[in-house]
Structure formats: C-alpha cells, structure tokens
Amino acid sequence: MTYCLGIALKEGLVIAADSRTNAGVDYISIYQKLFDFSITGAKAIFLCVSGNLSITQQVLDEINGDLKTDAATNIHSLPAMHQIAQYIGEKVRSAQACHRPALEKDGIDYNCNFLLGGQLYGEDIKLYLIYSQGNFIRATPETPFLQIGETKYGKPILDRTLTYETSPPDAAKCALLSIDSTMRSNISVGPPVNLIMYFADSFEVQHRIRLENRDPYLIEFRKKWEVMLREAFITMPDIPWSELAKPEIESTSDDS
Amino acid sequence: MTYCLGIALKEGLVIAADSRTNAGVDYISIYQKLFDFSITGAKAIFLCVSGNLSITQQVLDEINGDLKTDAATNIHSLPAMHQIAQYIGEKVRSAQACHRPALEKDGIDYNCNFLLGGQLYGEDIKLYLIYSQGNFIRATPETPFLQIGETKYGKPILDRTLTYETSPPDAAKCALLSIDSTMRSNISVGPPVNLIMYFADSFEVQHRIRLENRDPYLIEFRKKWEVMLREAFITMPDIPWSELAKPEIESTSDDS
Numbered sequence: 001m002t003y004c005l006g007i008a009l010k011e012g013l014v015i016a017a018d019s020r021t022n023a024g025v026d027y028i029s030i031y032q033k034l035f036d037f038s039i040t041g042a043k044a045i046f047l048c049v050s051g052n053l054s055i056t057q058q059v060l061d062e063i064n065g066d067l068k069t070d071a072a073t074n075i076h077s078l079p080a081m082h083q084i085a086q087y088i089g090e091k092v093r094s095a096q097a098c099h100r101p102a103l104e105k106d107g108i109d110y111n112c113n114f115l116l117g118g119q120l121y122g123e124d125i126k127l128y129l130i131y132s133q134g135n136f137i138r139a140t141p142e143t144p145f146l147q148i149g150e151t152k153y154g155k156p157i158l159d160r161t162l163t164y165e166t167s168p169p170d171a172a173k174c175a176l177l178s179i180d181s182t183m184r185s186n187i188s189v190g191p192p193v194n195l196i197m198y199f200a201d202s203f204e205v206q207h208r209i210r211l212e213n214r215d216p217y218l219i220e221f222r223k224k225w226e227v228m229l230r231e232a233f234i235t236m237p238d239i240p241w242s243e244l245a246k247p248e249i250e251s252t253s254d255d256s
Numbered sequence: 257m258t259y260c261l262g263i264a265l266k267e268g269l270v271i272a273a274d275s276r277t278n279a280g281v282d283y284i285s286i287y288q289k290l291f292d293f294s295i296t297g298a299k300a301i302f303l304c305v306s307g308n309l310s311i312t313q314q315v316l317d318e319i320n321g322d323l324k325t326d327a328a329t330n331i332h333s334l335p336a337m338h339q340i341a342q343y344i345g346e347k348v349r350s351a352q353a354c355h356r357p358a359l360e361k362d363g364i365d366y367n368c369n370f371l372l373g374g375q376l377y378g379e380d381i382k383l384y385l386i387y388s389q390g391n392f393i394r395a396t397p398e399t400p401f402l403q404i405g406e407t408k409y410g411k412p413i414l415d416r417t418l419t420y421e422t423s424p425p426d427a428a429k430c431a432l433l434s435i436d437s438t439m440r441s442n443i444s445v446g447p448p449v450n451l452i453m454y455f456a457d458s459f460e461v462q463h464r465i466r467l468e469n470r471d472p473y474l475i476e477f478r479k480k481w482e483v484m485l486r487e488a489f490i491t492m493p494d495i496p497w498s499e500l501a502k503p504e505i506e507s508t509s510d511d512s
Contacts, residue, residue: 027356090461152408156437170489177492181412195495207497217496228488229417233426236433236480240473241463 001188002033002149004048005158005175006117008127008139012199015050015117015127015207016175018149018183020190034194035060037075039195040204044118045075045084046196051112051132052103058095059112081126082138085116096132113148118198125200133144153185154178172197172207180222193218202251257444258289258405260304261414261431262373264383264395268424268455271373272431273304274405274439276446290450291316293331296460300374301331301340301451304407307368307388308359314351315344315368338383338394341372345390352388369404374454381456409441410434428453428463436478450472 004017037045049056078084103110127139128147139146141164156176160172161253174219182189186224197207211218260273293301305312322330334340359366370386383395385402395402397420413434418427428451438445453463467474475492
C-alpha cells in the first residue's frame with residue numbers, strides 16, 4: 001500500500017508521501033512516490049502515485065518519455081494545470097487498457113491513483129486527484145486536502161485541524177503527523193517520508209525534506225506528540241458517568 | 257458500518273460502540289450495538305456487534321432465547337469466558353450457514369464480528385473478538401485493545417497512547433476520542449455512543465454512559481480536543497527543511 005496526501009492552502013501547497021510498496025506481506029520494498037516536475041521561476045508541478053506499481057511506473061515513464069523526446073504535448077508544454085490532469089488521465093487510461101484485462105483475469109488489483117499539485121504561471125495553486133479511470137477531482141477551499149492509498153488512519157487529524165486558512169508550516173506538520181500515524185498503525189505504509197512545502201506565487205521549491213525512520217527530528221516529533229496526547233487525556237474533562245443511561249444499554253433479554 | 261472497541265486493562269475493561277447502521281448511504285438507522293449481560297455480584301459480560309444486521313440480530317435473539325428458555329447451555333450457565341466465546345461462535349456459524357448462501361448469491365456482505373468482554377468469578381478480565389467464521393482471538397497485555405467495524409480512523413490514537421497499564425478512566429477518554437474521530441471522518445459511524453467502564457473484580461457496572469451527538473459533554477470534549485491539537489502544531493518542533501534532500505525527490509526525467 002501507500003499513503004500520499006496533498007493540501008491546497010490559501011498561502012501554499014503541502015504534498016507528502018511515504019515510500020513503501022508491498023506485494024503481499026512478504027515482498028516489501030522502497031519506491032519513491034513523490035515526483036517533482038517543477039521548473040524554477042516558471043512552474044511548480046508535483047506528482048504522487050499509489051496503487052499498482054507496474055501501472056504507475058508506466059505512466060511516469062511515458063510522462064518522462066514525452067519530455068525527453070520533446071513531444072508536442074508534454075507535462076511542461078501544457079498551459080493549465082487541469083490540462084496536465086487531463087494529459088495524465090489519458091496516460092492512465094492507456095496503461096489501464098494495456099494491462100487491466102490480464103491483471104483482472106488473475107484477480108490482481110489494477111487500480112492506481114495520482115495526486116497532481118502545483119502552480120503554473122498565471123494560475124492559482126491547484127490540486128487534483130486522478131483516478132484509475134482517468135477522471136479527476138480538484139481540491140477546493142471547503143475541502144482543501146486530497147489523499148490516495150491507505151487514507152483512513154491519517155484522516156481524523158486532517159479533519160480536525162486543517163482549513164484553507166491554515167499556514168503552510170502548520171499544514172506541513174499536520175501532513176507529517178498524518179503520515180506518521182499511518183506508518184505507526186499500518187505496516188504497509190513506511191519510511192522514508194518525502195515532504196514538500198510550496199509557497200504560492202514563489203514558483204520555486206525552497207522547502208523539501210526526506211525523513212528516514214530513525215531521523216532524529218522524526219523521533220523527537222513522535223515522542224513529543226505522544227507525550228502531548230497522554231497529557232491531553234489528563235486535562236480532558238472527566239466523563240460524566242450516569243446511572244440514567246442504564247436502561248438504554250441493558251441486556252436485550254428483557255425485550256425479546 | 258459500525259465502530260466498536262474493547263480495551264482489556266490491568267485494572268479494568270472499557271467497551272464502547274457507536275449506534276449507526278446503514279444499508280447504502282440512503283438507508284441509515286440507529287441500532288444499539290453494545291449489550292450488557294452482566295449479573296451484579298457474579299459476572300460482567302458485555303457484547304458488541306458489527307456487520308450484517310440480520311445475522312447479528314439473529315445471534316442476539318438466540319442468546320436471549322437460550323436465557324429465556326433456561327437452556328442447559330446459555331450465556332449465564334457457562335463457567336469460563338472462553339466457553340462463552342465458543343458458544344457465541346457456534347451461534348455465528350449456524351446463522352452464517354442459514355443465510356450466507358442467499359446473501360453471497362446477491363453480492364451482499366454477510367460478515368459479522370463480535371466483541372465479547374468481561375469477567376466471570378474466578379477469572380481475570382477477558383476480551384475476545386469473534387469472527388464471521390466463529391473462531392476468535394483474545395486481547396493480551398501486549399495488544400490490549402480489539403476493534404470491529406470501521407476500525408482504521410480510530411486506531412492511531414489507541415496505538416499512540418494505550419498500554420495495559422493505562423488507567424480505566426484514561427482509557428475511557430481514549431476510547432471516546434477514538435469513536436468520536438471515526439464519527440467525524442466517516443458518515444457510516446454515528447451517535448449515540450455507548451460506553452462502559454468496568455473495574456476488575458468489582459462484578460458490578462458502576463460506570464456507563466450514552467452520549468448523543470449534541471450532548472454538552474461531547475461538544476465540550478470535541479472543542480477542547482481540537483483546540484489542543486491546533487495548539488500542539490504550534491509547539492511541535494519546526495521541520496528542519498533541507499536542501500540536501502533535493503536530489504532524492506527530483507524529477508525522474510533524468511533517470512529514464
């Protein structure tokens with residue numbers, strides 16, 4: 001599995017990914033899931049991938065192939081982010097058309113998802129989730145984050161704390177926490193964590209980091225978070241246990 | 257969906273459940289998922305259910321039927337908790353044998369899970385997860401909690417804070433937080449929340465509560481938690497962004 005998330009904020013974009021790929025529990029490897037196609041001064045383009053590795057790698061190879069051969073349509077020639085999403089969606093459709101019948105026949109998961117985030121000159125920050133079917137949705141101020149892969153473990157912290165107005169540095173900590181919680185609770189998501197923070201209209205990636213599992217910062221971050229959570233229970237108001245509630249959860253033996 | 261969890265601690269047991277059942281998104285209803293079969297002074301027995309409602313209700317009806325007819329084997333006659341787990345497992349197998357073929361034929365999920373927790377006189381506290389197949393596992397000091405239903409959203413908070421030594425009141429707050437986070441992030445889990453805290457060797461349930469969504473305590477609890485999380489980001493150490501990491505997440509266009 002994998003876990004990647006993107007957060008499109010008023011002042012910037014945060015995008016993050018783990019690096020674990022597994023085919024069952026006995027074949028676990030490290031693959032980069034976050035790719036940077038930015039051109040400093042002109043465009044910021046980030047791509048995260050999840051799902052069937054053979055399909056996501058084929059899509060990436062084709063994107064890179066179009067760049068290398070200077071194809072008329074490539075990830076750098078398109079003038080709008082939604083056109084890039086459309087372009088990637090078409091690559092996804094063609095990779096699915098090529099491999100899905102054989103995979104489906106043998107019961108192998110052929111699904112793949114992409115997060116595309118960034119900013120082109122003349123546009124606002126954009127963040128898209130591209131599905132296995134090649135269609136895509138866009139993050140909005142009401143729903144500023146999008147996730148792919150093993151998304152459930154890391155969602156509550158995002159739901160509880162993120163808004164469109166959250167500052168990029170706070171959102172980056174939130175993203176790291178969301179990924180770290182997922183790594184802690186699910187063995188199919190694992191380090192290193194790649195994280196990028198991009199400020200709107202900068203057209204330059206000045207903040208990026210790759211954190212290994214034993215990175216001193218990550219260790220300190222985890223420890224501090226866990227201490228804080230435990231302290232929080234103590235300060236949370238005591239549960240007002242009530243005898244009144246008793247009949248409501250009584251044995252059903254009286255009702256049957 | 258549903259979310260229930262049990263926590264078997266050194267000093268007690270916490271067991272909690274939401275109350276939402278849904279058949280698709282357009283048929284959502286409230287059903288109690290936590291049942292108390294305790295006999296004050298003699299035995300504490302709690303049961304939580306998740307999965308196919310027709311099957312879990314049939315199992316509950318049969319458990320209650322055996323009690324009502326004073327059958328030789330019933331949930332109160334068995335002298336050990338693992339025998340009660342075995343007894344419920346057999347009810348599950350028989351309900352599955354009855355309904356699974358018809359459900360499976362129409363692609364309807366026939367799975368069901370049960371959490372069985374409590375203490376019989378002469379035994380320690382026990383907590384079991386009984387599967388659709390009727391087999392079961394037991395919580396241990398290394399893994400003190402068990403979950404059924406929509407388990408992923410609420411797992412990180414448990415993984416990060418719970419141990420066998422956690423006090424029952426802290427574990428109860430943790431359980432409430434785990435359920436509340438799940439309700440917040442997934443519409444298929446919903447209030448009221450039923451929660452029981454049992455102290456070892458008391459053989460009496462003195463702490464139980466049923467919290468509706470707009471319960472003033474739950475509102476205060478959520479607000480306080482969200483404020484605390486946001487404050488936590490500010491106090492968490494700043495990410496040591498590093499230019500050194502740059503080549504690691506560079507575009508793959510150079511590699512292809």
